Amino acid sequence: MAHSPFSKKTLKAFDLAYDTGHQSDAERDRGSFLNAFPLDKLKQLRLEQYVIGTQRPTFCALVEAKTRSWANIQGATALKFGIYYGRTKKDPQMRYRYQPRLGPNVQQAYRQVKQHLLQLVALGAARTLQFAAIDALPLSQMFKAKILSLYFPKRFLNVCSGDHLKLLAKQLGLEDGSPLSYYQHRLLHLRDTDPLCARWKNPKYMAFLYHTYINSGQPIPERIRKPRKKTSQPTDFDEIQAERNRIGKLAEDFALAYEQERLKGDDDLAHLVHHIQDRTKYAGDGFDFLSYSTPTQRRYIEVKAVPRERSDATSRFFLSENELEVSRTPGKKSHYYFYLVRFDGKGRPCECIVEEAENLLRRSVLETAVYRVVFEVVT
8 A cells, every 4th residue: 555645643533523424415415416317318418407597406406506515516607517597687588598609509509518528427437537638628627527526436536626626636746737637536546545544435535635635724514512501301201202103204214215315326335225125123123224334334224303402403312222222332333323304394304414323422412311110029
């Protein structure tokens, strides 16, 4: 293994602080994109399926906003896609708008855009990567980089900004003046030079690079923290049972759908989706269903519905003694996850927050809700 450019101390500190729920969200969103626009169907992509600006979840809408957890390319105008549907400040009419260099009308403009898109994915899939040819394609840099990272995550890292790629290349000693797509590819190889980050997936590795070299000094984003004030309230066991009966299955089904999309977004795990579709309830095992973090590493998932407390923004769920014990078992401790399902005002599941049990319990307050009184009656 080549010499790692990363500090072991920095890697370990980031590994401890990083919230893996961000990675799971990114994998799920990538899976949703691949379900909507699989690589082998791009040749049939129609104009109305491509452009941003309509109400439907189009190719450009998914690449830009709906997969933001994978990589953020928002900021530039919609013309970065070559063609879009919308209005301008001078013209309030909703219509197709495109870069004039692409052709005299919308049909010819889209033919050009689609041709460039198909050339891009062909170059990304080629046995030998031609980085100069990728960079020469007349599509937006960030748009190209995002597409390559979505379809070919083993070859292209999900860092899309040209300026950021140059900065990382300089910081990590890569060849100056190389094509941007080369940096996007080469940064993945640097990850593999260190035994710790070699096992990290792209979203976590990208977050490490940004935190260490681009946004240095800023805190690592967190979604779970200890409550800022004491929230202990009397436990209403009738409420607990009613909640379980009402939303338990809804929460499990929602979490399962989330997990299926996450697996489909990972090329190594996509073939394992059927293993969790026909899952059984692991009664007494301390978790709801099994999944996979890698093809050989199981992921133990406990689904919890998490309503907010009435008095503040604090959330809570109830954890059995068995579930807590299993989550701390040496063989499962690093692979036990809580899938926290939140509901909207109409009682429908709307969000799944994924947290490693070890991380969530460290950032939470465990309060005793009930005691089990065990005794024998002597007659």
